Amino acid sequence: MSSSRTRVARTHAIALLGLDGTVVDIEADISNQLPGFVLIGLPDLALGQARERVRAAAANAGCPITHRKLTINLSPAALPKHGTAFDLGIAMAALAADGVVPRESVDRVVHLGELALDGRLRPTPGILPSVLAAARAGFRTVLVPAGNAAEAALVDGIQVVGVASVRDAAIWHGATLDPYEVDPLLLPPLAAEAARHDGDLADVVGNRDAVEALQVAAAGGHHLFLLGPPGAGKTMLASRLPGILPDLAVDAALEVSSLRSLSGLPVGERLVTRPPLESPHHTASPAAIVGGGSGVLRPGAAARAAHGVLFLDEAPEFSPHALDALRQPLESGVITVSRAAGTARFPGRFQLVLAANPCPCGNAGSRDQECLCTPFAQRRYLGRLSGPLLDRVDIRLRVERITAAQLRTADDTDRVDTATARGRVERARAVARERLAATPWRLNAEVPGTWLRSPAGVPARGATAALDRALERGGITMRGYDRVLRMAWTLADLDDATRPDGGHVGRALLLRRAAA
Template sequence: MGLGRTLGVSLLGLSGHLIEVEAHLAASVPGFSLVGLPDAALAESRDRVRAAVSSSGIGWPQRKITVNLSPASLPKSGSGFDLAIAVAMLAGAGVCDAARVAGVVHLGELGLDGRLRPVRGVLPAVAAAVAAGHPHVVVPAANATEAALVPGAVVLGAASLAEVAWRYGAEIEQPAPSAVEPVGAVRRAPLPVDLAEVLGQHQARAALEVAAAGGHHLLMVGPPGAGKTMLAARLPGLLPDLTEPEAVEVTAVHSLAGTFDPAEGLLRRPPFEDPHHTATAAAVVGGGSGMPRPGAASRAHRGVLFMDEAPEFSPRVLETLRQPLEHGELVIQRAGGSARYPARFQLVLAANPCPCGKAVGKGLECVCPPMTRRRYWSRLSGPLLDRVDLQVEVHPASRAEIDGAGRGESTAVVARRVAGAREAQVERLAGTPWRTNAEVPGHWIRAALGADRSLMADLDRALDRGALSLRGVDRVLRVAWTLADLAGRSAPSRSEIGQGLLLRTRGQVAA
């Protein structure tokens, strides 16, 4: 009888749980049992491990093999346990040194020829192992660069099971080096864009600067061709670089989603996601069969989620955004367990004024019946729009604006002002869990404003008329603080509050 132990990691969302992989070999009728709540992909590892061991020149033990993944009550999924199962089994059979493998974390999928293939989510898995006090990890060679990004990790990249077994004392020939299989990330390289390329649109540019400075959500309404998409694509360039903890968190999400190229290191710039309006709820907020995967909302964490032609999205998709807009995270419940993904993004919505897009000005050219317009805008529900801080109209640039405008301010110039406003917020919010005005709860921001009720006169009138909800009042105050930060003021005045009200209501409420 032999018993081998090693370690693996199970990911539930971005939370990693250390798993003890035990292999028990008994002198009985040969067989292979895998227990511990494995999913279908993990249950198939029995066949992959058997073929990989034989292909590596190691004799398969003719015994009753039972592999347990402990704790057995925690669901496990994916093929990333293949290597740990093989190593534990070889340790139990006496092929590998059982003492050396016991405290090492093994991650990787096995091919039938014994090669180690890369898996998703290596960065959060290695981070969880290091946090649990097990810094020594063995990963596929293609994942070694990604695993090494975790501070404190001692990483060994291996190309095959034979290489791993040989390093643990297996009496086989030293395997020849084999080619490293690429990870195959699909992240798109961002196109170089500059705010100076936008002609005119002074009000929309100002709203974009305010959104970047305070982390506010933004709705732009205007006819086709007015520049809404151009403006949204330039918002990430105005945002400051991610801090070290933010970069690790964002990179972990993209590692799990399979959109991360480890050769480029940690993601230091805010991401930009722009799903098509035909995207499903699972594609936007995450989901799928079995254990859910992160969607566009989580991939946009600490960045921008842009939804062009927002009323064309399914209402079900739009309503699923209310949770992350309020709490900054997504909790996806499935029968096999729940997964939490961070989703603190800036939402940018772009919409036409009506289905034909010509209801601008007096709307004389619009051919949409009133019921069609009402149905079009009803897709953007009141509760969703109430969570959007800035709601502005984008009008077509006139010939005079285009001829006389010249080049506007560049992204670099505006980004410097945004960075100054962000620094003021970090200083004011030091010692709190918040970093931007958009994250601050209403009670805190009202207390910081002071007891002078005259500052709230405009908001009180808008609240009495039903033009604002209580949530809307808080969001106007957040925008007012951002305007004050951009102006270098220590607190907002009635002027900034009035500007915030106009930016909130598309100019429909007089300040």
């Protein structure tokens, strides 16, 4: 038993499944059998190739691993492991088993990072959620690639050590090696996204009803459907929605930043504080929308839009399967991706904005253009948006083109700029937060029907008369009934009213049926 104890070394890494991380023990054993390098513990193909990467990287860094029989076990063995972030941990465990670095030192540290063949560490996706998982598991020190050090340092309560190479990591652990200066591998400049320019809400000329509906959607977290001909301003309106949303709270900012890290996008030295905007192309597959893929389960556009806006332009052109895949996240606020290797969960609280032309040519219902589509073609085109999906969209608005006369007579003093609209949205959200302080919800769009029918959530007496008639006549579903009441509460918050009255409920019902 004593010889086994001196031969086996152990360190730690993190296996990610979605945003959830599990601590993986990396055990290294050196024996006097035939030379070899065995990696066990359900590695995927990329991780299985760590044998060649680690051996070449360590040799080229001047700290070669043993040529005897080396066995690396990733425990728990039944947990599938994906990706290349285990490379550094495997190298450190092997060097510790060979006596190059102290076993006690590597046993208390989490190692994350992919090795290049020259021994340097590459920036690795998913470092931020991995460091978060390590901190929650009670670890106090984590070694990461130098290119990820700023991102990892966003996690409080844990010491982050950025190392440029496997040799630097061994020296940090106490190996008697002379330091070699190397240029650290950093995120390439092309990986950095250009700063997003949402534009100002004051750029929107006319369409006063649409601008007001945009503020209602932002104040309550409601989903939005814009129907109108090409050139009516649907995309302009949708792109300005993130700008009038308030800054993200700390927990939301950490979640959004973790999703960016897991997607391989740059995070930088600060948490993302502005709501994200995702606008996938209409050829996107269901996996690209909700997440998935082979190997590591990556978040899709809907998950990356968490706490922000998912904009689907030309919505009827999307695959019906991709659109209907959003129905469950819209209801539950959680995206669940199930594969044989496991089930990943991503946050799914986003605001959905759909934009569509009324028909294939786009001119149906237009005042100044003739529609060339048959009634069947019109029905078939919009029929690609399923009823169950549209039933989950709160606001349905028709947007018309602006005429030359309206453009010439537009009064600049009537326009609402982004700063003013955001201030109004923030005040309405503050009122909702105070009202919902004793509940787990913070936005009107999140409250369930049980709360809406409780003494705290029921509108003023007689306010729902028109809504009740619409339900009785089959003009609205029970889900739609509740969504109208949620919008009525948002309208009341924007008007500084203590409780929705008949006017608020009527306006909410109109917003839901304006595109009919």
